[in-house]
Amino acid sequence: MKLLELLGYFNYWVFAIILTVGLYAVIRKTNLIKKLIGLSIFQSAVFLMYITMDKVEGGTAPIIQAGVENQIFSNPLPQVLILTAIVVGVSTLALGLAIVVRINESYGTIEEREILDAD
Protein backbone atom coordinates (compact mmCIF):
# COMPACT_ATOMS: atom_id res chain seq x y z
CA MET A 1 0.00 0.00 0.00
CA LYS A 2 2.79 2.32 0.97
CA LEU A 3 4.67 1.38 -2.20
CA LEU A 4 1.63 1.96 -4.40
CA GLU A 5 1.12 5.35 -2.79
CA LEU A 6 4.71 6.27 -3.60
CA LEU A 7 4.28 5.06 -7.18
CA GLY A 8 1.47 7.59 -7.50
CA TYR A 9 4.26 10.15 -7.76
CA PHE A 10 6.20 8.23 -10.38
CA ASN A 11 4.87 10.36 -13.27
CA TYR A 12 6.09 13.50 -11.51
CA TRP A 13 9.53 11.97 -10.96
CA VAL A 14 9.76 11.10 -14.64
CA PHE A 15 8.73 14.68 -15.36
CA ALA A 16 11.54 15.97 -13.12
CA ILE A 17 14.15 13.71 -14.73
CA ILE A 18 13.16 14.45 -18.34
CA LEU A 19 12.95 18.16 -17.58
CA THR A 20 16.47 18.24 -16.18
CA VAL A 21 17.83 16.00 -18.96
CA GLY A 22 16.50 18.54 -21.46
CA LEU A 23 17.94 21.40 -19.41
CA TYR A 24 21.31 19.63 -19.32
CA ALA A 25 21.37 19.51 -23.13
CA VAL A 26 20.46 23.20 -23.31
CA ILE A 27 23.17 24.43 -20.92
CA ARG A 28 25.95 21.96 -21.69
CA LYS A 29 25.82 21.16 -25.43
CA THR A 30 27.36 23.69 -27.79
CA ASN A 31 25.75 22.41 -30.98
CA LEU A 32 22.77 24.64 -31.70
CA ILE A 33 20.58 21.85 -33.10
CA LYS A 34 21.32 19.72 -30.04
CA LYS A 35 20.30 22.65 -27.89
CA LEU A 36 16.97 22.86 -29.72
CA ILE A 37 16.46 19.10 -29.27
CA GLY A 38 17.10 19.61 -25.57
CA LEU A 39 14.61 22.45 -25.51
CA SER A 40 11.92 20.27 -27.08
CA ILE A 41 12.60 17.50 -24.52
CA PHE A 42 12.22 20.14 -21.80
CA GLN A 43 8.93 21.21 -23.37
CA SER A 44 7.66 17.61 -23.58
CA ALA A 45 8.37 17.19 -19.87
CA VAL A 46 6.10 20.14 -19.09
CA PHE A 47 3.40 18.58 -21.29
CA LEU A 48 3.73 15.35 -19.31
CA MET A 49 3.24 17.20 -16.04
CA TYR A 50 0.06 18.90 -17.21
CA ILE A 51 -1.41 15.70 -18.62
CA THR A 52 -0.52 13.84 -15.40
CA MET A 53 -2.60 16.36 -13.47
CA ASP A 54 -5.68 15.71 -15.63
CA LYS A 55 -5.99 12.03 -14.68
CA VAL A 56 -8.84 11.04 -12.35
CA GLU A 57 -8.90 7.61 -10.74
CA GLY A 58 -11.18 5.30 -12.72
CA GLY A 59 -11.83 8.08 -15.21
CA THR A 60 -11.97 7.99 -18.97
CA ALA A 61 -11.32 10.41 -21.82
CA PRO A 62 -13.74 13.38 -21.57
CA ILE A 63 -16.03 12.32 -24.40
CA ILE A 64 -19.52 11.89 -23.02
CA GLN A 65 -21.24 8.70 -24.11
CA ALA A 66 -25.01 8.82 -24.49
CA GLY A 67 -26.96 6.56 -22.17
CA VAL A 68 -24.12 5.79 -19.79
CA GLU A 69 -24.80 7.03 -16.28
CA ASN A 70 -22.34 8.06 -13.55
CA GLN A 71 -19.25 8.11 -15.70
CA ILE A 72 -16.10 9.64 -14.30
CA PHE A 73 -14.19 11.85 -16.70
CA SER A 74 -10.65 13.10 -16.58
CA ASN A 75 -10.15 16.85 -16.57
CA PRO A 76 -10.48 18.32 -20.10
CA LEU A 77 -8.84 21.64 -19.29
CA PRO A 78 -5.14 20.64 -19.12
CA GLN A 79 -5.68 18.60 -22.28
CA VAL A 80 -6.87 21.66 -24.20
CA LEU A 81 -3.90 23.72 -23.01
CA ILE A 82 -1.38 21.07 -24.04
CA LEU A 83 -3.07 20.23 -27.34
CA THR A 84 -2.61 23.75 -28.64
CA ALA A 85 0.83 24.02 -26.99
CA ILE A 86 2.13 21.05 -29.00
CA VAL A 87 1.24 22.67 -32.33
CA VAL A 88 2.62 26.04 -31.24
CA GLY A 89 5.74 24.19 -30.04
CA VAL A 90 6.49 22.77 -33.47
CA SER A 91 6.00 26.16 -35.15
CA THR A 92 8.38 27.94 -32.79
CA LEU A 93 10.85 25.06 -33.10
CA ALA A 94 10.80 25.52 -36.88
CA LEU A 95 11.52 29.22 -36.37
CA GLY A 96 14.52 28.32 -34.21
CA LEU A 97 15.79 25.83 -36.79
CA ALA A 98 15.42 28.44 -39.54
CA ILE A 99 17.65 30.79 -37.56
CA VAL A 100 20.19 27.97 -37.05
CA VAL A 101 20.23 27.31 -40.80
CA ARG A 102 20.96 30.97 -41.51
CA ILE A 103 23.70 31.01 -38.85
CA ASN A 104 25.25 28.00 -40.57
CA GLU A 105 25.21 29.84 -43.89
CA SER A 106 26.90 32.93 -42.43
CA TYR A 107 29.48 31.25 -40.18
CA GLY A 108 29.89 27.80 -41.74
CA THR A 109 29.33 26.16 -38.38
CA ILE A 110 26.63 25.62 -35.76
CA GLU A 111 29.00 25.06 -32.83
CA GLU A 112 28.52 27.89 -30.35
CA ARG A 113 32.24 28.16 -29.49
CA GLU A 114 33.33 28.49 -33.11
CA ILE A 115 30.66 31.11 -33.77
CA LEU A 116 31.87 33.15 -30.77
CA ASP A 117 35.48 32.79 -31.96
CA ALA A 118 34.54 33.94 -35.44
CA ASP A 119 32.96 37.15 -34.14
Place this chain on the structure above:
Amino acid sequence: MIFVFALFLLTLLVITALAIVHTENLFVAVMLTSIFSLLMAANFFILDAADVALTEAAVGAGVTTVIFLSALALTGEREKPRVGGRNIALVTVGVLALLIIYATFDKPRLGDPNAPVHQHVAPWYLEKTPEYMGFPNVVTAVLSSFRGYDTLGEVFVVFAACIGVLFILGVRPPRESLEPRDESSGLRHHLIPQVVGRLLVPFIVLFGLYVQFHGEYGPGGGFQAGAIIATGVILYALLEGEAEALRAVPRSVLLGMVIGGAMLFGSVGVVCMLMGGAFLDYSVLAADPVWGQQLGILIIEAGVGMAVCGALLSIFHAFAARESLS
Protein backbone atom coordinates in the same frame (compact mmCIF):
# COMPACT_ATOMS: atom_id res chain seq x y z
CA MET B 1 -2.05 -4.18 -15.53
CA ILE B 2 -2.26 -0.84 -17.30
CA PHE B 3 -0.40 0.59 -14.32
CA VAL B 4 2.60 -1.71 -14.92
CA PHE B 5 2.48 -0.82 -18.61
CA ALA B 6 2.54 2.87 -17.73
CA LEU B 7 5.59 2.36 -15.51
CA PHE B 8 7.31 0.51 -18.35
CA LEU B 9 6.54 3.27 -20.87
CA LEU B 10 7.71 6.01 -18.51
CA THR B 11 10.97 4.18 -17.85
CA LEU B 12 11.51 3.83 -21.61
CA LEU B 13 10.84 7.55 -21.93
CA VAL B 14 13.63 8.37 -19.47
CA ILE B 15 16.04 5.99 -21.22
CA THR B 16 15.25 7.52 -24.61
CA ALA B 17 15.76 11.04 -23.27
CA LEU B 18 19.17 10.06 -21.84
CA ALA B 19 20.15 8.41 -25.13
CA ILE B 20 19.15 11.52 -27.11
CA VAL B 21 21.40 13.73 -25.01
CA HIS B 22 24.22 11.18 -24.93
CA THR B 23 24.60 10.47 -28.66
CA GLU B 24 26.91 12.68 -30.69
CA ASN B 25 25.32 11.82 -34.01
CA LEU B 26 22.52 14.32 -34.57
CA PHE B 27 20.75 12.06 -37.06
CA VAL B 28 20.47 9.38 -34.37
CA ALA B 29 19.31 12.02 -31.90
CA VAL B 30 16.50 13.15 -34.23
CA MET B 31 15.36 9.57 -34.85
CA LEU B 32 15.32 8.97 -31.08
CA THR B 33 13.30 12.19 -30.69
CA SER B 34 10.68 10.65 -32.95
CA ILE B 35 10.55 7.54 -30.75
CA PHE B 36 10.41 9.79 -27.68
CA SER B 37 7.33 11.53 -29.09
CA LEU B 38 5.63 8.23 -29.86
CA LEU B 39 6.25 7.00 -26.31
CA MET B 40 4.96 10.31 -25.01
CA ALA B 41 1.81 9.90 -27.11
CA ALA B 42 1.25 6.43 -25.65
CA ASN B 43 1.64 7.89 -22.16
CA PHE B 44 -0.87 10.64 -22.93
CA PHE B 45 -3.31 8.01 -24.11
CA ILE B 46 -2.95 6.02 -20.89
CA LEU B 47 -3.57 9.24 -18.95
CA ASP B 48 -6.96 9.63 -20.73
CA ALA B 49 -5.84 12.42 -23.05
CA ALA B 50 -6.90 10.92 -26.39
CA ASP B 51 -6.95 14.24 -28.26
CA VAL B 52 -3.49 15.19 -27.02
CA ALA B 53 -2.10 11.74 -27.87
CA LEU B 54 -3.37 12.12 -31.44
CA THR B 55 -1.75 15.55 -31.74
CA GLU B 56 1.56 14.42 -30.26
CA ALA B 57 1.71 11.38 -32.56
CA ALA B 58 1.02 13.44 -35.70
CA VAL B 59 3.07 16.51 -34.81
CA GLY B 60 5.84 15.16 -32.59
CA ALA B 61 6.61 11.88 -34.29
CA GLY B 62 5.73 13.04 -37.81
CA VAL B 63 6.16 16.70 -38.68
CA THR B 64 8.83 17.63 -36.10
CA THR B 65 11.11 14.80 -37.24
CA VAL B 66 10.85 15.84 -40.90
CA ILE B 67 11.59 19.50 -40.07
CA PHE B 68 14.58 18.48 -37.93
CA LEU B 69 15.88 16.24 -40.73
CA SER B 70 15.55 18.95 -43.36
CA ALA B 71 17.47 21.33 -41.08
CA LEU B 72 20.13 18.65 -40.52
CA ALA B 73 20.52 18.21 -44.28
CA LEU B 74 21.51 21.89 -44.41
CA THR B 75 23.89 21.89 -41.45
CA GLY B 76 25.58 18.50 -41.06
CA GLU B 77 24.94 15.73 -38.60
CA ARG B 78 28.09 15.45 -36.46
CA GLU B 79 28.22 17.20 -33.14
CA LYS B 80 31.62 18.21 -31.77
CA PRO B 81 32.25 17.03 -28.19
CA ARG B 82 32.83 19.75 -25.65
CA VAL B 83 35.59 19.55 -23.08
CA GLY B 84 35.24 20.79 -19.52
CA GLY B 85 32.32 22.09 -17.52
CA ARG B 86 30.62 18.72 -17.39
CA ASN B 87 30.61 18.36 -13.62
CA ILE B 88 29.18 21.81 -12.98
CA ALA B 89 26.33 21.14 -15.42
CA LEU B 90 25.68 17.69 -13.92
CA VAL B 91 25.60 19.02 -10.36
CA THR B 92 23.29 21.89 -11.36
CA VAL B 93 20.72 19.72 -13.07
CA GLY B 94 21.08 16.98 -10.44
CA VAL B 95 20.28 19.39 -7.62
CA LEU B 96 17.39 20.82 -9.63
CA ALA B 97 15.98 17.32 -10.26
CA LEU B 98 16.18 16.46 -6.55
CA LEU B 99 14.49 19.75 -5.62
CA ILE B 100 11.64 19.11 -8.06
CA ILE B 101 11.24 15.52 -6.82
CA TYR B 102 11.19 16.80 -3.23
CA ALA B 103 8.50 19.32 -4.24
CA THR B 104 6.33 16.63 -5.85
CA PHE B 105 5.58 15.12 -2.42
CA ASP B 106 3.35 18.13 -1.82
CA LYS B 107 1.39 17.39 -4.99
CA PRO B 108 -1.77 15.30 -4.98
CA ARG B 109 -0.96 11.75 -6.09
CA LEU B 110 -1.83 10.54 -9.59
CA GLY B 111 -5.58 10.19 -10.12
CA ASP B 112 -6.64 11.81 -6.85
CA PRO B 113 -10.22 12.99 -7.52
CA ASN B 114 -9.95 15.61 -4.73
CA ALA B 115 -6.98 17.38 -6.30
CA PRO B 116 -7.53 21.15 -6.52
CA VAL B 117 -7.25 21.08 -10.33
CA HIS B 118 -10.46 19.03 -10.53
CA GLN B 119 -12.49 21.28 -8.22
CA HIS B 120 -12.60 24.50 -10.15
CA VAL B 121 -14.20 25.00 -13.58
CA ALA B 122 -13.66 21.52 -15.03
CA PRO B 123 -16.86 19.97 -13.59
CA TRP B 124 -18.84 22.88 -15.02
CA TYR B 125 -17.43 22.23 -18.51
CA LEU B 126 -18.23 18.52 -18.23
CA GLU B 127 -21.75 19.24 -17.05
CA LYS B 128 -22.67 22.02 -19.47
CA THR B 129 -21.13 20.80 -22.74
CA PRO B 130 -24.06 18.54 -23.77
CA GLU B 131 -26.53 21.28 -22.87
CA TYR B 132 -24.79 24.19 -24.63
CA MET B 133 -23.12 22.41 -27.55
CA GLY B 134 -25.11 19.24 -28.07
CA PHE B 135 -22.05 17.11 -28.82
CA PRO B 136 -20.02 14.79 -26.61
CA ASN B 137 -16.34 15.77 -26.94
CA VAL B 138 -15.72 18.18 -24.06
CA VAL B 139 -12.12 18.87 -25.17
CA THR B 140 -13.32 20.21 -28.52
CA ALA B 141 -16.03 22.25 -26.79
CA VAL B 142 -13.56 23.90 -24.42
CA LEU B 143 -11.00 24.39 -27.18
CA SER B 144 -13.23 26.01 -29.74
CA SER B 145 -15.97 27.70 -27.76
CA PHE B 146 -15.49 28.10 -24.01
CA ARG B 147 -11.85 29.05 -24.50
CA GLY B 148 -12.02 30.23 -28.09
CA TYR B 149 -9.91 33.31 -27.29
CA ASP B 150 -6.96 31.10 -26.35
CA THR B 151 -7.27 29.09 -29.51
CA LEU B 152 -7.51 32.19 -31.68
CA GLY B 153 -4.30 33.40 -30.04
CA GLU B 154 -2.57 30.07 -30.67
CA VAL B 155 -3.59 30.10 -34.34
CA PHE B 156 -2.08 33.55 -34.70
CA VAL B 157 1.13 32.34 -33.02
CA VAL B 158 1.35 29.52 -35.59
CA PHE B 159 0.65 32.07 -38.32
CA ALA B 160 3.37 34.41 -37.03
CA ALA B 161 5.91 31.60 -36.71
CA CYS B 162 5.18 30.50 -40.27
CA ILE B 163 5.65 34.03 -41.61
CA GLY B 164 8.87 34.28 -39.59
CA VAL B 165 10.28 31.09 -41.11
CA LEU B 166 9.36 32.26 -44.60
CA PHE B 167 11.08 35.60 -44.00
CA ILE B 168 14.24 34.05 -42.57
CA LEU B 169 14.62 31.32 -45.19
CA GLY B 170 13.16 33.26 -48.11
CA VAL B 171 16.32 35.36 -48.56
CA ARG B 172 18.78 34.01 -51.12
CA PRO B 173 21.92 32.42 -49.64
CA PRO B 174 25.05 34.64 -49.66
CA ARG B 175 27.20 32.48 -51.96
CA GLU B 176 26.58 33.46 -55.56
CA SER B 177 27.52 30.39 -57.57
CA LEU B 178 24.34 28.66 -56.54
CA GLU B 179 22.39 27.37 -59.45
CA PRO B 180 19.36 25.37 -58.41
CA ARG B 181 20.42 21.75 -58.37
CA ASP B 182 18.56 19.10 -60.35
CA GLU B 183 15.13 18.71 -58.93
CA SER B 184 15.31 15.99 -56.33
CA SER B 185 13.44 12.97 -57.54
CA GLY B 186 12.45 11.73 -54.10
CA LEU B 187 12.20 7.98 -53.79
CA ARG B 188 11.00 7.52 -57.35
CA HIS B 189 13.61 4.87 -58.05
CA HIS B 190 12.87 2.80 -54.98
CA LEU B 191 10.03 0.50 -55.81
CA ILE B 192 8.78 -0.69 -52.42
CA PRO B 193 8.55 2.67 -50.58
CA GLN B 194 7.04 4.09 -53.74
CA VAL B 195 4.24 1.51 -53.96
CA VAL B 196 3.50 1.40 -50.24
CA GLY B 197 3.68 5.18 -49.86
CA ARG B 198 1.39 5.82 -52.81
CA LEU B 199 -1.14 3.48 -51.26
CA LEU B 200 -0.89 5.28 -47.92
CA VAL B 201 -1.12 8.93 -48.99
CA PRO B 202 -4.84 9.03 -49.91
CA PHE B 203 -5.81 7.19 -46.75
CA ILE B 204 -3.75 9.51 -44.55
CA VAL B 205 -5.47 12.53 -46.10
CA LEU B 206 -8.87 10.84 -45.79
CA PHE B 207 -8.18 10.07 -42.14
CA GLY B 208 -7.18 13.70 -41.65
CA LEU B 209 -10.51 14.85 -43.08
CA TYR B 210 -12.35 12.38 -40.83
CA VAL B 211 -10.50 13.70 -37.78
CA GLN B 212 -11.36 17.24 -38.91
CA PHE B 213 -15.10 16.76 -39.26
CA HIS B 214 -15.61 14.13 -36.59
CA GLY B 215 -13.76 16.15 -33.96
CA GLU B 216 -16.95 17.04 -32.11
CA TYR B 217 -17.86 13.40 -31.59
CA GLY B 218 -14.53 11.63 -31.13
CA PRO B 219 -10.95 12.59 -30.46
CA GLY B 220 -9.86 15.10 -33.08
CA GLY B 221 -10.33 18.59 -34.41
CA GLY B 222 -8.60 21.18 -36.52
CA PHE B 223 -5.15 21.00 -34.93
CA GLN B 224 -4.83 17.23 -35.32
CA ALA B 225 -6.39 17.18 -38.79
CA GLY B 226 -4.10 19.95 -40.04
CA ALA B 227 -1.04 18.05 -38.81
CA ILE B 228 -2.22 14.71 -40.26
CA ILE B 229 -3.01 16.14 -43.69
CA ALA B 230 0.33 17.96 -43.68
CA THR B 231 2.03 14.62 -42.90
CA GLY B 232 0.27 13.02 -45.87
CA VAL B 233 1.44 15.74 -48.26
CA ILE B 234 4.98 15.61 -46.83
CA LEU B 235 5.01 11.85 -47.47
CA TYR B 236 3.96 12.57 -51.05
CA ALA B 237 6.81 15.09 -51.35
CA LEU B 238 9.30 12.53 -50.03
CA LEU B 239 8.08 9.95 -52.53
CA GLU B 240 7.71 12.02 -55.67
CA GLY B 241 10.12 14.86 -55.05
CA GLU B 242 9.34 18.31 -53.77
CA ALA B 243 8.55 19.81 -57.17
CA GLU B 244 5.79 17.30 -57.72
CA ALA B 245 4.26 18.06 -54.32
CA LEU B 246 4.36 21.79 -55.10
CA ARG B 247 2.59 21.09 -58.37
CA ALA B 248 -0.17 19.32 -56.43
CA VAL B 249 -0.44 21.98 -53.71
CA PRO B 250 1.29 25.20 -54.84
CA ARG B 251 2.92 27.65 -52.44
CA SER B 252 0.30 30.30 -53.08
CA VAL B 253 -2.46 27.88 -52.04
CA LEU B 254 -0.56 27.06 -48.83
CA LEU B 255 -0.13 30.74 -47.98
CA GLY B 256 -3.78 31.29 -48.77
CA MET B 257 -4.66 28.49 -46.35
CA VAL B 258 -2.57 30.01 -43.54
CA ILE B 259 -3.95 33.51 -44.00
CA GLY B 260 -7.48 32.37 -44.88
CA GLY B 261 -7.67 30.00 -41.91
CA ALA B 262 -6.62 32.63 -39.40
CA MET B 263 -8.93 35.22 -41.02
CA LEU B 264 -11.85 32.77 -41.05
CA PHE B 265 -11.47 32.19 -37.31
CA GLY B 266 -11.25 35.89 -36.54
CA SER B 267 -14.09 36.87 -38.85
CA VAL B 268 -16.46 34.37 -37.22
CA GLY B 269 -15.80 36.27 -33.99
CA VAL B 270 -16.56 39.58 -35.68
CA VAL B 271 -19.75 38.20 -37.27
CA CYS B 272 -20.85 37.10 -33.78
CA MET B 273 -20.40 40.69 -32.62
CA LEU B 274 -22.31 42.08 -35.62
CA MET B 275 -25.18 39.74 -34.85
CA GLY B 276 -25.43 41.10 -31.33
CA GLY B 277 -23.40 38.62 -29.32
CA ALA B 278 -19.97 38.82 -27.71
CA PHE B 279 -16.76 38.15 -29.67
CA LEU B 280 -16.64 34.39 -30.49
CA ASP B 281 -20.04 33.77 -28.82
CA TYR B 282 -21.45 31.46 -31.50
CA SER B 283 -24.90 31.13 -29.90
CA VAL B 284 -26.20 34.09 -31.92
CA LEU B 285 -25.25 32.59 -35.30
CA ALA B 286 -28.50 30.63 -35.63
CA ALA B 287 -32.00 30.88 -34.17
CA ASP B 288 -31.32 27.91 -31.92
CA PRO B 289 -28.26 28.64 -29.70
CA VAL B 290 -27.13 24.98 -29.82
CA TRP B 291 -27.18 25.04 -33.63
CA GLY B 292 -25.36 28.35 -33.56
CA GLN B 293 -22.63 26.85 -31.39
CA GLN B 294 -22.26 23.85 -33.66
CA LEU B 295 -22.13 26.01 -36.80
CA GLY B 296 -19.55 28.34 -35.28
CA ILE B 297 -17.39 25.46 -34.05
CA LEU B 298 -17.54 23.73 -37.45
CA ILE B 299 -16.33 26.89 -39.19
CA ILE B 300 -13.58 27.81 -36.76
CA GLU B 301 -12.30 24.21 -36.65
CA ALA B 302 -12.06 24.33 -40.44
CA GLY B 303 -10.13 27.60 -40.09
CA VAL B 304 -7.78 26.05 -37.53
CA GLY B 305 -7.22 22.99 -39.73
CA MET B 306 -6.44 25.11 -42.80
CA ALA B 307 -4.08 27.39 -40.90
CA VAL B 308 -2.16 24.57 -39.22
CA CYS B 309 -1.90 22.45 -42.37
CA GLY B 310 -0.83 25.42 -44.50
CA ALA B 311 1.70 26.63 -41.91
CA LEU B 312 3.38 23.23 -41.43
CA LEU B 313 3.60 22.63 -45.18
CA SER B 314 4.92 26.13 -45.88
CA ILE B 315 7.61 25.59 -43.24
CA PHE B 316 8.53 22.21 -44.76
CA HIS B 317 8.78 23.66 -48.27
CA ALA B 318 10.83 26.62 -47.00
CA PHE B 319 13.46 24.22 -45.61
CA ALA B 320 13.31 21.91 -48.63
CA ALA B 321 13.72 24.81 -51.11
CA ARG B 322 16.76 25.98 -49.19
CA GLU B 323 18.18 22.50 -49.53
CA SER B 324 18.01 22.47 -53.32
CA LEU B 325 19.73 25.88 -53.43
CA SER B 326 22.80 25.10 -51.37
